[in-house]
Structure formats: structure tokens, C-alpha cells
Amino acid sequence: MTYRASYIAELVGGRLVGEDVEVSSIRGYHEAGPDDITFVLDASLLSKPTDAKVVIAPDGVEGVEGKSLILVKNPLEAAVVVANLFYREEFGEGISERAVVYPGAKISEGVVIREFAVVEDGVELGRNVVVMPYVYIGRDSVIGDGTVLFPGVVIYPGTVVGKRCRIHAGAVIGADGFGYFEKSGKRIKIPQIGRVVIGDDVEIGANTCIDRATFGETVIGDGTKIDNLVQIGHNVKVGRDCAFAGQVGISGSVVVGDRVLMGGQAGIADHAVIGSDVKVAAKAGVFGRVRDGEAIVGAPAMPAPRWKRIQAIINRLPEMYQLFKRLKRRG
């Protein structure tokens, strides 16, 4: 499928400068070929070569020899619109005869259930839900309209997933929390009889694990995005519109506010309480309470300005140590 530059300019609310050529795909600036449209966030990149015929660029940019430009206020936003134009995921259609859907499951209109999926009794699938191969949906779980479960996702019994979620391959939702009590040196299992409740518009990365609550609920708020290989323990409550990068670990009973960002491999100790709009740096180790709006760094984590200060001094420790030795000799 190809589209004319003028059609795309109109679609993204931009202004076409140059020839009204056709493009068949969108690619990155350096990788684009002659049939591609590409984009720059910053006008200065335009001085470097690209093979793309058409470039989406920020308003105010001047024409470039031999290229058609589409000038917009926000090139990234426009690029997303164009990407969605060219790229359509295909999941297949209907309910495969090779899937197993137990009779007590309620299946809405437009649902896709692929080969070798298992949908247990009491499950409710909303409209247009996509269940790819090897997806297991345990009893009495509810999956909201338009949610896509990629291959190999495992949903333990009693889980609730909202609308328009994307749960990537191998993610496990609702496995037992890690709860034991000690009795004469043995660990006795505390049955994990709570559940997981996931809001709308949540994306969950490949092989990420979100444990069911001991009693009550583990909750992920609307709009929160979670990367691959993230661990979220039992009874954790995460607010709305957060983003957690790869390999983040959140221990049991942690409370996280709204719009919290966590860098890769950050870890949150159990029972910590993180306010809203907090930024947790990659690899940070967080304990206790973090106030709204703070940016924290390090393990143990501290406010970013303090961390930078201390880190700068650590870098000068060799120099301090020289003085220390001299002073010590003097006694």
C-alpha cells in the first residue's frame, strides 16, 4: 500500500513543501530507503543524508533540495500516525477448532481465539479480545474489550484485565505471591488467595510477572506501561500512567502513585510507599517513603541533587585520601 505525501500531510495536519510523491513505508532517518517517509525531531538532523523521499519535520524548517517535507508542530506524534497507517498487526480470525474453550466461558463478539489456547470455565472475554496460541486463561478471569494476549501468556484464575491492554508473550499474571511464615526452621506456605486487577490501556512486557495478592488485590492502574522481565510482588498497588522499564522489581505490598517512572533494574523494597510523579533512576534501590515529585537515584536511593553531590565527592576520594595520609603522618 502506498500513500501520497499530500494525503499524509492532511492526515497529520501538516503542510507539504515539495513534490507530492508516493511512499510505501516509514523508517528511521538513517535506515530509510527511496520509497520511505521518515521524520526528524530536530531540524539540525536534516543536514545529514537520508535516502527517504519525504521527511516529516518541525514547523519553521526550510525546504531541502530533492526532498519533500511535511511540516508539523510535533513530528513524533505525526510519525506515530503515519506508522499506524502502514503497520497493521494481524492476529487471525475467529475461534480455532484447535483451541479449548470450556462451556462456561462467555465469549463476546469479534473475539479471536487461536490454536492451542485454553479458556477455562467462568472466564469472560470482552469484544474483540485476541487470545493467541498457548494463552492460558484460568477460571473466572475477566478480559476487557480489545485486549490482546500474545502467545504464551498465562493468566491465573480470578484475574481481571481491563480494556485495550496488550500483554506480551510469556507474561504471567496472578501466580502465587512469595509468602511464607517460619516454623521451626521450615517455611510454611501462606496460601495466596487474592487476585490481580489490571486497569485499562495497560501494556505489559514479555516474561513480566505480576503476582496475585495474599488476601485482597494486586492492582495496576489505568494507562500504566510495564516493560519486559519486570517483577511485581503480591499486594502491590500501582497508580495510573506509570512507566516501569525492563527488569524493575517491586516487592510485596509496595504502594506506587500516579505517573511514576522507574528506570531499568530499579528495585523497591517491600512496604515502600512511592508518591506520584516520582522518578526512580535505573538500578536505584528504594526503601521507605518517597514524596510526590521527587527524583531519586542510587542504592540506597536518595534525592538526585544529593546523590550527584556525593558521587562528585566519591570521585575526589583519591585526592582526599592523599591529604588524609599526609595529615595522619603529621599526627
Place this chain on the structure above:
Amino acid sequence: MTYRASYIAELVGGRLVGEDVEVSSIRGYHEAGPDDITFVLDASLLSKPTDAKVVIAPDGVEGVEGKSLILVKNPLEAAVVVANLFYREEFGEGISERAVVYPGAKISEGVVIREFAVVEDGVELGRNVVVMPYVYIGRDSVIGDGTVLFPGVVIYPGTVVGKRCRIHAGAVIGADGFGYFEKSGKRIKIPQIGRVVIGDDVEIGANTCIDRATFGETVIGDGTKIDNLVQIGHNVKVGRDCAFAGQVGISGSVVVGDRVLMGGQAGIADHAVIGSDVKVAAKAGVFGRVRDGEAIVGAPAMPAPRWKRIQAIINRLPEMYQLFKRLKRRG
């Protein structure tokens, strides 16, 4: 199913104070509804409101207006008994016609094999083993009585799993260890021909990986509990009754004693030797030898008291640096 408070009191060896009402579920103190039983570990929580009709509380607590109390020595232990009363996992029954069980496999009485499981030749499944969908059991593996393999577990050939284990969704037991030798800048694979041997009463979290030994065995001792997304390398020997939190990483050939606790994201370098009753803090990085009973913190890890001391000084570095600058100026 509902139970009378008097029945529950007798079951947990407690004393009922108040009306002999019926309850239908157990939930956390703040989440409980009017048909629930709940529990408090600490009597002071009773001053806060709950909708639960019945509360399990520690001996010595006085009656609470409008609530029935069940007084016991250990409320958590009683709550576990009650949770097991209300919560019964259902795995299905019998051997599905949609599973593949090779003729050379030995299947004991009471085994459940669900749709799309694959049990290879030479496998032995003990009594009442549960094999959920998409579980793959490689040749000549042995699974002990009462063990549950949740959906998507992969057992590589030749693995031995003990009795009453729970292996959660997506866990991979017995994949190749990470072993190569270098030859002219290339890495040549050392075939990993050992196996994994897991004791009795072991729980293994979702998407956790335990690698087979190069030669010989990777061993997990009886009663050890392992959380989600944990990595255990080839030839590791773990003792009894340990507990490893989420995202712990144990490199090849590490030896771990009994009753060792590891916090989330802790990492153990290859060939380290960890004694018994050691406590490894979250995010610690451990090298070399750790003596029995030590608590270690930090990366590189050190004994907890020393770590606290040094951390306290690091927090005073800005102040030390001021003095350093003044002294330096003086020369």
C-alpha cells in the same frame, strides 16, 4: 461454602468470643466485607474499622463491640488454616485426549495431564502429579508425588523434581548452562550434559530459570522457596529451606548452605561459597566466601554492621569535603 465461627475456632484451636456467626471467605483486615473472617497479628489494629464479622486475634485481646473474635496464640498460622479451608485450587481431572503422552512414560495413579501437555518417553510421574497445559516434560525426567507444574513450565530432559513441589508458569528447569571456552576470539560451546535435581517441598516462581550442570548436577535442597524471575546457573548447589526473592541471580558453581535468605535482585558471583543461615540483602553483590550466620549488604557485599557504618560516613561526605577543601587551602 460457609462455616460457623465455632467450627473455625475449634479447627484452629482457638477460643470464640462473641456470636457464633457464619462466614464465607477470608480477606485482609481493610478489604474484608460483612460475610468475611479476617485476622490481626497485632491487637492494636483492632481499633481501626473493618467490615468483617469475625476476627482472628492474638490471645489476651478483649472483646470488640459487634465483632466475634477467635483468640489464638498465632493468628497468622490460624489464618493459613482458614485460608486453606476456603480456597481449593482446581486443576481439572484425568488425562486429556489433547495431551501427548509418549508410550514409554510411566504415569502413576491420580495424575492430571491437561490439554496440550507433552510428556516424552521415559518420563516418570508420581501419584497425583498435576501437569497443566503447555507443560513440556523432556525424556527420562522424574516428577515426584503431588507436584504441580503450572502452565508453560518446561522441564528439559533428565531432570529430577521431588515431591509436593510447585513450579509456577513459565519456569524453565534444565536449560543449558552458560559454558563456553575461547578459541581464537570465538566462543566454543561446552556441551551441558549434566542435570538438575530438585528436592521435596520446593516452590519455584514464574519464569524462573534453573540451568542443568555442565557435568554432574545442579541441586536445589528440600524445602527451598524461589521467587519469580530468579536465575540459577549450572552446577549450583543450594541447601535446604532457603528463600530467594524475585530476580536473584546465582552464577555458576556457587554453593549455598541451608536456611539462607536472599533479598530481591541480589547477585552471587561464580564459585562463591555461602554458609548456612546467611542473610543476603536485596541488591547485594556477593563474591568469595560468606561464613555461617552472617548478614551481608551492599555491592561488593560486606557484613551489615560495617556496611551501615560506611554508609553513615558516605552520608557525611559533603561535610568532610568542606573540611578537606579548607585544609587543602591551608596546605
Place this chain on the structure above:
Amino acid sequence: MTYRASYIAELVGGRLVGEDVEVSSIRGYHEAGPDDITFVLDASLLSKPTDAKVVIAPDGVEGVEGKSLILVKNPLEAAVVVANLFYREEFGEGISERAVVYPGAKISEGVVIREFAVVEDGVELGRNVVVMPYVYIGRDSVIGDGTVLFPGVVIYPGTVVGKRCRIHAGAVIGADGFGYFEKSGKRIKIPQIGRVVIGDDVEIGANTCIDRATFGETVIGDGTKIDNLVQIGHNVKVGRDCAFAGQVGISGSVVVGDRVLMGGQAGIADHAVIGSDVKVAAKAGVFGRVRDGEAIVGAPAMPAPRWKRIQAIINRLPEMYQLFKRLKRRG
């Protein structure tokens, strides 16, 4: 199957000293039984007891009472040859009737497709590719000759995998990169329309995730070995013959040279550029640029000699602090 010591000596280009006995397996020095062959890398180990009848040892070693020795230049390399003699993986044969292969897929000679695999339209499988149960191969993916996909591997659409790769159970190749832009406090998804391209002779560990590029390609070079539970973000470019240990995390758009080694749980921040022949220590946190050949340690990472220097001083902080307090009192 048993082999004579003389046959093995010839196979590995070594010299047999002692009786020409038969052995039936290879095991580690301490675990070996009387029918086994074993090996030592270092002659001094020979003073310790082993039950093995035959020992592969380095040239120059003298005879050991009651053992047959096979003397070679490189005992590890010889042991690998012997291990490959005794150990043959069995994957089954042919294309299972219980697998689903869409008509548009191209299947070469010698391919094994096991039960419950799904091969979508447009996929190309090279000669002797092995597709184990629950492997999902998305549309238009290409898998090179001799590659083995272990149970539960998920290949998203459009992925390219080279020849002779081994991708272990539960690995997910080509899931969406973690890319969003913010608009009034919400995160809007940037469609991830690029792909993953994996070279020849790559090994990928269990439950490891390699994300597709936003636009363009995520690339893993020939001969690179990746351990379990590793996260590789979108648009990452990794060179040849690298080795990444368990739980390494590489953020989006990172560039890694050739022959780079990364220790367990190391993390690389987005857009970092790592030269060739770099050694990244376990748990390191890497930002910015790292020059060819550097060894880096710590979080934030620094050159190893500098890190050792600073770490040594941190260990003397208590002593420095004593002096600091004394000097401060003096004013």
C-alpha cells in the same frame, strides 16, 4: 554406548598412558563413577581421588596408579569432544500432525516440527531446523539452517534468525520495544514496526527477551552468546562473539562492539556506545561511551583500576572519619 580409551585418545589427538579400558560416560572429576571418563585442567587435581577409570590430563603429567590417562594439550577442548561423543540431543522427527503449519510457510528438508507448534504464513524454515512444542513463529519470519527453537520460544512476526542458533525455552524474540511519548500526562504508544535480526551461531538463554526496533532493526551479531533472563531493548546493535551473562539489561538504542563480555545483572543505559573487547563487570551500571578494550566496574561504571582504588579508600572511610572528627574539633 561404550568407547575404548584408545579410540578416544585418537579422536582427541592425545596419548594414552595405561590400560585400554572402556568407558560409557563423561562426568566431573569428583562425581565420576568407575565406568566414566573425566578430565583435569590442572595436573595438581590428580592428587585428589576420583572413581573414574580414565582421566584426560594436560601433556607432561606422569602416570597415576590404577588410572588410564589421555594426555592432550588442551584438556577442556578434548573433554568437549568426548562430551559430544556421549551426548546426543534427541528432538524427535518429521512434522507432527498436531502442529499447525500455515500453507504459505516454506519448510526445508530435514525440519522437525513438534506437537502444538504454530508456524504462520510466510515463514521460511531452513534445513534441519528444530521447532519444539509450543514454539510460535510469527508471519514472514526466517529461521536459518540447523537452528533449534526449544519449547515455548515465541518469535514475533518479521524476525530473522541465522544458522545454527540455539534459542532456549521461553525466550521471546521481537516483542514491542518500550516506546511511548507523553501527551497531557498520558503515555501514547509509538508503534514498534521494526524487526529483530539475529546472526549465525548465536545462543539465547531461557526466558530472555529481545525487542523489535521501533523503526529499523535490533541486531545481534554472529557468534554472540546470551544467557537467561537477559533484556535487550529496541534498536540495540550488538556485534560478534559477545557473551552476556544472566539478567543483563541493555536499554534501547545501545551500540555494543565485538567480543564484549558482560557480567550478570549489568545494566546499560539507553544510547550508550560500548566499544569492542570491553569487559563490563557484574552489576555494573554503564552510561555514555566506553572505549575499546576497557574493563569497567561499578554503578556508575568506571575503569577497573580506578574503581579498585576508590573501593579501597571507601574501605578506609571509618579511619578517615576518625581523623576528620579530630580535625574538626580542633577547628
